[in-house]
Amino acid sequence: MYEEWASRIDGAVVWTRTTDLRAGAVYPVLPDGCMDLLWSEGRLFVAGPDTHAYVPAGGWGASFAGVRFAPGTAPAFFGVPAHELRDRRVDLADLWGGAEAGRLTERIDAAADPVAELEAVALRRTARSGPPDPLLSAVVRHLEAGGTVAGAADTVGLGARQLHRRSLDAFGYGPKTLARVLRLQRALSLVREGVPYAGAALAAGCADQAHLAREMRDLAGITLSAYAAVAKSETPQPSGSRTIA
Incomplete structure (x- = not known):
């Protein structure tokens, strides 16, 4: 549980x-x-x-x-x-x-x-402890809202190399990877709510359902149908849960 x-x-x-x-x-x-x-x-x-x-x-x-x-x-x-x-x-x-x-x-x-x-x-x-990097917090907000990495860089006034370097320290990987991870989480949140795969993919910012399926394989190691079966059979979890059975 x-x-x-x-x-x-x-x-x-x-x-x-x-x-x-x-x-x-x-x-x-x-x-x-x-x-x-x-x-x-x-x-x-x-x-x-x-x-x-x-x-x-x-x-x-x-x-x-x-x-x-x-x-x-x-x-x-x-x-x-x-x-x-x-x-x-x-x-x-x-x-x-x-x-x-x-x-x-x-x-x-x-x-x-x-x-x-x-x-x-x-x-x-x-x-x-010291405060987190305020510029990187703004990057997260931009990407969570579905914005692009280029748009995030413009928003905080950092060049591509500067943003990548500071992202490694703050997130563990570059902003492109963070954007993919956050997009996948948006899509899975919609899937848990019962939104069809195609609709969840488009709403989250993927090009289509096939794009979302590839991201699932690459980042999660499972298929959309396997995830949906688990989400349906397990005790409902609050939005943002990190775990699946």
């Missing part, structure tokens, strides 16, 4: 998921431009920005919680450029040191409400 709600951290989301390990359930994570601080039964991890579907390997527990940071906002929080975490899951200790990560893990494990404590830890850290 998956649940999510708005965090007290600006633009972030808190989420939880429980799985039935006896059923062998595995939940691939689809690219969404975000980065997460994850807690799973006594372990603190960081999920970097994905360029393709991520399938969790063994060693995970049945319960997960996370704070999902909006595209471009997590590097200031974690203190590392996003491209260094691209397509990776790493222990928080690798970024903040074993002593700090161990202390935070113990605090969350001992809390009456570990999920609330995870958010509180993130909230305190956010207050001490």
Whole structure:
């Protein structure tokens, strides 16, 4: 079961998921431009920005919680450029040191409400970290609205090379990849609402249904029909969910 709600951290989301390990359930994570601080039964991890579907390997527990940071906002929080975490899951200790990560893990494990404590830890850290790049926040807004990369560059007054370099630090990849990821998420949101594939493709900014199908194969590793079957059979998830069964 998956649940999510708005965090007290600006633009972030808190989420939880429980799985039935006896059923062998595995939940691939689809690219969404975000980065997460994850807690799973006594372990603190960081999920970097994905360029393709991520399938969790063994060693995970049945319960997960996370704070999902909006595209471009997590590097200031974690203190590392996003491209260094691209397509990776790493222990928080690798970024903040074993002593700090161990202390935070113990605090969350001992809390009456570990999920609330995870958010509180993130909230305190956010207050001490620097602000995200405001120009890149404007880029995200432009691309989320369906704008072009060239239009985003013009909006923030950056050349193509400057935008690409700063995007690597903020998002983990260039603006063209971010635009593809955000477009795919727009389309899948419409598919979950029951919009036909062709209509979802056009509304999201794809040329046609075939274009959307290619993006699904490239970025998500599954077909549109497979995704729709999962979205229909699983417990309804809020818009913006990163996971599928």
